[in-house]
Amino acid sequence: MISQAKLPPLNAIRAFEAIAKHGSVSQAALALHVTHGAVSRQLRLLEEDLGCALFERRGRGLVITDAGRHLRDVSTEALELLRGARQRLRREIQATALVLSCPGSILARWMIPRLEQLRREQPDLELHLSASEKPPGPTLDGLDATLLIAEPPWPDAWTVHSLATEHIGPVMAPVIAEALSAQDASPRALLRQPLLHTASRPQAWPTWARAQGMQTDALRMGQGFEHLYYLLEAAVAGLGVAIAPQQLVADDLSAGRLVAPWGFTPTSAEWVLCSRAGHPDERIPRLAGWLHAQLTETH
Structure with missing residues (x-):
């Protein structure tokens, strides 16, 4: 006994x-x-x-x-x-790699380009990265953490580290921006354009339009894509105007592959790093601090 x-x-x-x-x-x-x-x-x-x-x-x-x-x-x-x-x-x-999940667009366009910097600045923080378009369940499905752009409420079983507010805006290849500015330099120029969109964020364009004081029913939806990654590749290729989170296109904007004539607007969504509540792994708050610093450098 x-x-x-x-x-x-x-x-x-x-x-x-x-x-x-x-x-x-x-x-x-x-x-x-x-x-x-x-x-x-x-x-x-x-x-x-x-x-x-x-x-x-x-x-x-x-x-x-x-x-x-x-x-x-x-x-x-x-x-x-x-x-x-x-x-x-x-x-x-x-000694065990931290298993981190995130959507493929975040992995390809944001995490992978920064992995070398992460290794330099946090040499003992080894990550095993997993792409997943579907948010994990309340127990995180065996993951140590997940990096998301999402809105609350969060599952009670998660510890959520808020990293940055999401900002979204129209982005396009420079040649398209030049053609639009020749017609109308205001955001209303987009009302005459078929807009690239993605099934994973159907409310992105209406959210942005309302913030600009525009009627959402005036928007013309063009080519749709299953994932945000494909949407942004189409924008870089000059196939039309896309709507995107600022951090995911920061490198393209710096390189001149894309332009954002009207800037970016905050949304009610956040970049968050989520782990299981009570998870004792001290690497998770360290990773959250590093991610926060990287994400807020954009603004």
């Missing part, structure tokens, strides 16, 4: 161990980066829990009691075992 004996509070044990090691409450507080009063309260809590004194005050110093020496030996051994187990688990996690 499993013992139901109550364990002493762990924070109080850590405070006690520090006092026993350093010989004073003040030095223990410095080592633990807390206040003198916090350490004193934890010691008092532990002594009340055990029903015995662990130190005796002699002059201005503390002398450990027989009960304190016994607890020190046992607790030091137990904490070292816990620290060793934590280090082993962290090494095992670090």
Whole structure:
């Protein structure tokens, strides 16, 4: 039968161990980066829990009691075992690639061009990348994390790191932009154009049009594509005007392959990095920080 004996509070044990090691409450507080009063309260809590004194005050110093020496030996051994187990688990996690899923358009047009920079700046953060057009289920389907452009609400089983607000806008090859500006330099020039669109984001054009004060029923939909990646390749090839998230076309804009005459408009969607709630992998918040920095460089 499993013992139901109550364990002493762990924070109080850590405070006690520090006092026993350093010989004073003040030095223990410095080592633990807390206040003198916090350490004193934890010691008092532990002594009340055990029903015995662990130190005796002699002059201005503390002398450990027989009960304190016994607890020190046992607790030091137990904490070292816990620290060793934590280090082993962290090494095992670090030795395994982080499995990250994202839509193919994000993978091809944003993640892959930045992998070399990620390796330089985070050399111990190895990723195994998986393309998926369908958002994973609440348990992430065995993935460590997923990178998405999406809108809340999120599943309760996810921890969600918000990275950046999505911005969308019309993009086109320079030759098409020149032809449009010769007719009408305002966004309303698009009302006369068949617009490239994608089945994965049917609301992208109407969302942008409403932000411009335009009637959505005046839009003319042209060639459709199954995925955003194909849509943007068609725009680069000069097949028409596409609607795209700013970050996914930033490299094309810098290289002059695409232009965005009317800029980009924020939407209610976000770039997010999602993991399972309670997932202890410390690489995930590090990756979220790196992604946030990269995404916000665009603005």
